[in-house]
Amino acid sequence: MAQMASKSLTSAAILLLLLLDWSATPTVARVRNRHRPCKRMVFYFHDILYNEHNAKNATAAIVGAPAWGNTTILAGQNHFGNVVVFDDPITLDNNLHSPAVGRAQGFYLYDKKDVFTAWLGFSFVFNSSEHKGSINFAGADPLMNKTREISVIGGTGEFFMARGVATLMTDAFEGEVYFRLRADIRLYECW
């Protein structure tokens, strides 16, 4: 009995050796759990779109437009075809004037003619005492929905190799100039 146990034990040990790479430390096999993120953070970011009258405060500008539009005013047909580049302050609460803990940088484009819908490619870039590193995002943003989800596709520094999901919510807006977004970031892969 003991011998059989010992034999099976050898097999188990070999399997473990296959599973783990002993030559390096620390080495931990990845474990996944869709019900419990390994990291969760909530931030707000503030988008002020350039409109010819707010050059000083604007954090975003239209840089692409369809044949029926231009780069000064958002186009008709629910802004279909407008491309916007942004560098928005990130704050911990919903106050535009709170100290920025980072910048949301990248672009969005409006991509539907019959309803406001956007596609996002951007990063949260942190270089503060709270966070150092970046989180990269991509995904569809059907912005008329109360909440919508985009993907965390990677990260650097503190967020090295991160993956996850961010839930966006339009927390406030003023006309077509100011948009405040709430981002509830849940990482499910943390290294």
Place this chain on the structure above:
Amino acid sequence: MAQMASKSLTSAAILLLLLLDWSATPTVARVRNRHRPCKRMVFYFHDILYNEHNAKNATAAIVGAPAWGNTTILAGQNHFGNVVVFDDPITLDNNLHSPAVGRAQGFYLYDKKDVFTAWLGFSFVFNSSEHKGSINFAGADPLMNKTREISVIGGTGEFFMARGVATLMTDAFEGEVYFRLRADIRLYECW
């Protein structure tokens, strides 16, 4: 002998505890297999590019162009520099008039002067009885090749945290106005 077995067994158990995180359920270590996707789906999507005469039917529009081009007609030099935003219907078969099961939304840009080649950033967005959620894609599309592969970089809802590869094929085209693409999506990470 039994004692030795018991001792090694303890080590094995500790290793397993390191491997798995017992405090949460369900917790399953990730297993990978490049020869067997965990999910495979085939879709078609239909791109109708705005050309001044098809405002009603167009699903895509030129929104960026190089100095030698404009947003009404695709530029010379294999459209190098043209950026196109799209909101294309997704169908289960190759018929443009089949019921759409979702929308392909995002952008492509032509990025080579001496041959048609594009770069894609887009999502498949589903909200039907068949599928609910989104799949996010990015990658190079050397569209003169019969087939080419792009990355699935994330997903939400039913496709939470998905990763994989999609093989694109130009199934049909008419001039420079209509393009039908076949997407064979293979996910290798499913949560």
Place this chain on the structure above:
Amino acid sequence: MAQMASKSLTSAAILLLLLLDWSATPTVARVRNRHRPCKRMVFYFHDILYNEHNAKNATAAIVGAPAWGNTTILAGQNHFGNVVVFDDPITLDNNLHSPAVGRAQGFYLYDKKDVFTAWLGFSFVFNSSEHKGSINFAGADPLMNKTREISVIGGTGEFFMARGVATLMTDAFEGEVYFRLRADIRLYECW
């Protein structure tokens, strides 16, 4: 004692069965190690921006600009809002005239008013004796920093399902026309 060992052994075996998927081969549980990439490669790529006088040599062109700019010359305010599409040769050393082993294809956009900062979405596309396949990148590029990190968000062919980080360094530049970037790519997920 032996019996107890045998019993625990059974539990261990069941756990191993949960860890591994026996019905397919090869099946290896993923192991991660942030201190040792599974693949590391260094490349250079060369960006020559179109400026009306270099049509023949240019590998990149401005395709988007804010209201205060145009697609011929990079805009003021640190080029905020300029979108550039590129198809740059990739070389193994820092010589523009070395044989290209692939092409860096995609876009960058300048996204900050008070300092040069960009956001990148592009691929390394290889089809040579050295490498066949593509690597897809996304991330913020604060290009005034000596080094900065972006994410490897996926890959195809030889780089199937790759994830990792790339450190970019501006190796040389001439005015606002020629930029040579060094990319130190470290993959931490290899299939």
